[in-house]
Amino acid sequence: MKFFLDTADLAEIEEAASWGALAGVTTNPTLYARIGGKLDDFHNHIKRICDIVGPDCPVSAESVAMTRDEIVRDGRELAKIAPNVVVKIPTMVEGLAATRQLADEGIPVNMTLCFTVPQAILAARAGARYISPFVGRFDDISEDGLAQLDDVVRAIGNYDFTADTVNGEQIEIIAASIRSANHVTQAALMGADIATVPFGILKKCVSHPLTDRGLESFLKDWEKVQNA
Numbered sequence: 001m002k003f004f005l006d007t008a009d010l011a012e013i014e015e016a017a018s019w020g021a022l023a024g025v026t027t028n029p030t031l032y033a034r035i036g037g038k039l040d041d042f043h044n045h046i047k048r049i050c051d052i053v054g055p056d057c058p059v060s061a062e063s064v065a066m067t068r069d070e071i072v073r074d075g076r077e078l079a080k081i082a083p084n085v086v087v088k089i090p091t092m093v094e095g096l097a098a099t100r101q102l103a104d105e106g107i108p109v110n111m112t113l114c115f116t117v118p119q120a121i122l123a124a125r126a127g128a129r130y131i132s133p134f135v136g137r138f139d140d141i142s143e144d145g146l147a148q149l150d151d152v153v154r155a156i157g158n159y160d161f162t163a164d165t166v167n168g169e170q171i172e173i174i175a176a177s178i179r180s181a182n183h184v185t186q187a188a189l190m191g192a193d194i195a196t197v198p199f200g201i202l203k204k205c206v207s208h209p210l211t212d213r214g215l216e217s218f219l220k221d222w223e224k225v226q227n228a
Ligand SMILES: O=P(O)(O)OC[C@H]1O[C@](O)(CO)[C@@H](O)[C@@H]1O
Pocket: 006, 026, 027, 028, 112, 113, 132, 134, 136, 137, 175, 176, 177, 178, 196
């Protein structure tokens, strides 16, 4: 499994990238609004993210257009920002049609707001390079988000979609709307390709109280060695 960071905050991205294990970034309109983002700075902001993470890390930037033609126009503009931009498009009829068009032009799409197996399969057939099933938002309405993710991972794994995607690449499933380190654990056990996580959850994924305790005792014992 790869780790993506789910944020538009440059300081968080810089910090996480410096740890050496970051494979990509996802943003959405809510995350951009949260950092006080302005409409006319959006493309520049995505460019800054691309520059921080480098060309090998995909950066998802979402279109908020509602018709296929507008989404395609948006997608083409977003794709011009940097070669690692992935156009994020909601799972809906207009979004599927735009995904097909962009995929045919060689522009990778991350199909977002995906909640069911049929949605995921349609996204795959429309040429999406990434599919983002949401976990936490199912939990928010007292449904089992991890079970839904598991269904999507297994269903997508049943078929070969390479004839549908940009340049015949394998589809990758991004476990999204992640709320805990346990969501990450379960997503990895299911075989989700990527987990996109908020910075707070990424920090929780690094640490464990037994690691802290073990480190403390190793340091204490090393002091004894030095003073012996
Ligand atoms: O439910 P949440 O925590 O708002 O998460 C929404 C998810 O949607 C996405 O836009 C999907 O990629 C991510 O940015 C995020 O993981």
